[in-house]
Structures are given as C-alpha cells and as structure tokens.
Amino acid sequence: MNEWERLRHAMRATERPDAVLDLATVMREGRRLRTRRRVAGAGAATLAAGIAAVVVLVAVDASGSGGTAPTERPPPVAVAPPSVGVSPTSPEPTPPPTVARDVPPPKALGQVIDSGVRYGTDQRVYYLVRVSVPGAPKVTVGLAAGRRSPNGYLTTDLLVNDVEGADRSAGFHQIGYDERSSTTPVPTFGYFVGPAQRIIGTVDGQQVDARLARWSFDKNVVIFWFDPAELAPGKRLDGIIARDASGRRL
Template sequence: MTEADRLRAAMQATEHAEWGRFDVEAIMRDGRRLRRRRWAVQGGTIVLAIVLVVGVAVAWDRPRPPEPAAPPHPAPTATATASTEQTPTGVATPPPVIGDVVRTGIWYGDEERVFYVVPVSVPRAPGVTIGLAAGRRAPTQQLTLDFLVNDVEGADRRPGFHQIGYEPSGEVLPDDPVPTFGYFVGPAAGIVGTVGGQTVTARLARWSADTDVVIFWFPPQALRPGQRLDGIRAWDARNREL
C-alpha cells in the first residue's frame, strides 16, 4: 500500500466515524415536536394569519401548551389586520367591540366564555370588515380575545354560513377550550351539525348591531371542542331549511 492509499483509508475511516454521530431518525423525531403556540392580545397591532378552508378562515389565537402539527395539506393563506386604537403613550389597545358581547353561560373558573364582533381589514377583500371573536370576560369586565375568525374573500354579510372556528389544540384540550362557533346571515331560528351520523344542536344569539347576523356555538357537552363537523344546516322559524 502506498502512502497515498494509507492517507485515503485514514480519511475514509474518519469520515465514517463522523457520519455515525448523526442520528437522522432522532433529528426528524425532534423536528416533529415543534408546535405552534397560541398567543393573546397584550397591546400592539394585532396581525391575524387567516387560513382559507372552503371559503372560511380561522385566525389568531391565544397562548397554549405545545400543540399538534398543522394538517398535511395546508390551504392558501391571506392576512388580515384587526383595527386597533393608539393610547396617548403610543401603545395599541385591543380591537373595539361592535355591538353587544354575547354571553354563553360557559365558565372557566371566574371567567365566562363570550363571543363578540370586531372590525378587521383584509387585503383585496373590501367586503370583509368584521370578524367574530371567541373570548373570555373576567369579573372586572375585561375581555381576553382567544380566537378570531373571518372571511378572506367576498362579503361578510352574504346570506348563509360563513366561517366556523374550531379549538386547534387537538387531542389534549386546554382548561378553557374554544367551543365550535361561527355565524350565519339570514333568518335562522335553528342550526344543527352532524358528526358521525349524530345530530348536535347549536345555541344561537342575534348580533345586536345587525339582527340578520346569527352567532352560533355548540356547547362542549354536545360537541367536543376541536371535533370537526361533517355537515351543518339551518332552518327558519317555519321549519324551512335555509
């Protein structure tokens, strides 16, 4: 063996030893543990990452423990910005509430789950001006916005169902999960969803600023937060399907 052959053999042995230090399966496993975290309004401009799914959008949520990864086939995305106001010190305040806050009777300790409408601005969608927020209200009346949904195209007052919001935490739910919720435009007197062939009934409340807008949510006892609906239907007061 020549000196060149000995040098080449030594380099190859060193390279294999270095390569052996990398556990590819461990690296991939660790990568899958990365999860997005939910975050809340603490001041500053609120930027909403909107996910378009069959004409609806799910946007912006609160801090949570590590969560499951996003679905394997992400949908197109757009960006919306919730309207904010500036205090004299230059710190942005949470978006203003339009109309009345809707109470649900769902409590997490001394905080109640509530729904309310806030103004939003969506690029290239001038017909979308409002979003529906799922929040919590403390005994002091302070609101914490947990989850916001809004359309990303068309008009936010067109007749029919609009966005539906789901608790995104997956199998392990937080202590204050967001019930499945959304809004319908029209004379809906009843809304039901189906899951695995079973019917679940939503609770309704008309928006005080526009009574054509019906806010609905499914109580956690009727529908596990985060569980996807197979279908959803609405009826008017004369039991006609809308």
C-alpha cells in the same frame, strides 16, 4: 341563475364598500334632533301638567280629590333567546376556517354575547370586531371567541373572518374550531346571515343543535356556538344546516 338570483347578485356586486359618510355631520344632526325631541317632550309634559292642574282644580272644586301628570317611556330592550331543538336533516360540507390567534384585546362591536360556558369566574363570550382584509373590501367584521373576566376585561382566544366575498352575504361564514392555543378550550362557533331560528351540526352521524344569539348591530347576523358538553371543542363537523322559523332549510 333565475331572475331573483341574478338581481340579488347584481345588488350585492355593485355595493361600494368605500362609501363614507360625514359622521361628524351625522352626529351633529343627531344631537340637534335629540335636543329638539327633549324640548318637545318637555313642552308636552308642561302642557300636560298644566291641563292636569286645571283638571285637578276643577276636580277639587267638584269633589275635593286630586290627579297625577302623565309620563312617557321608550320601548324595552330585547335579547335573543337560545335555540330550541326539533328534527334534524341531511348534512352539507363545512367551509374551512380562517383563524387568527394571539390577537390583542379588541374593541367589541355591539353587545358581547355570554355563551353561558364558565371557566371559574370567567365567561366564554363571543363578539364581533372590526377587521381589515387586503383585497376583500366587503369583509369588515370578524367573530371572536374570548373570555370575559369579572372586571369586564376581554381576552380573545380565536378570531375567525372571511378572506374573500362579503362578510354579510347570506348563509354560513367561517367556523371557528378550538386549536389548543389557549388554556381554555374554545367551543365550536361561527355565524350565519339570514333568518335562522335553528342551526344543526352533524358529527359522526349525530345531530347537535347550536345555541343562537343575534348580533345587536344587525339582527340578520346569527351567532352560534355548540355546547362543549354536546360537541367536544376542536371536533370537526361533518355538516351544518340552518332552518327558519317554519323549519324550512335556508
């Protein structure tokens, strides 16, 4: 283990999963800050409008034409794009999944990801949910494959989560395979933690690119799934790798 690896290991090993903050205070402070920003924004707008009015008056005096008050707006919201294929490489072993079934409708953490796969009017979706694993305090989230009906109702088909270690450790985590437990086949899915821009699975000597999306709560978490037309649901991968933007294997 080199110095960086030792340091990385030490930084993670000393994490205290029981750290609890006073969220009521956090939200109270946040509301206060939001109010202050609004008041400041309104004051700035009033001041700007006043300046504009003066400018308009001067302009009217000078030429008879008017002006408008300035406005401000926050930056736009981003959504992760699907992956694009390049050239694949050698496989590595796929870890065995831990799968829980028949989970009641969960509360999704962050954005629900639409895979683009459809079952009639239902969408195949993926989302993170909170989990609690005895003896694994650093595992707090799991990845669910579910269906979303047109009225927005979520039905979970499969939930995969780590059973040891940390759910946010770098690299691949549990992979979910269809187990014929649902009337709709579940495309193979999972998540990777790190700057992956491309994830490639290998099966029967063929390489298949996964579709990717990033978790809205933590962009370091890359959720992936395989198009069922390219990888039959339930078919076990022989290997899987991730590559960064420069094509380097992670």
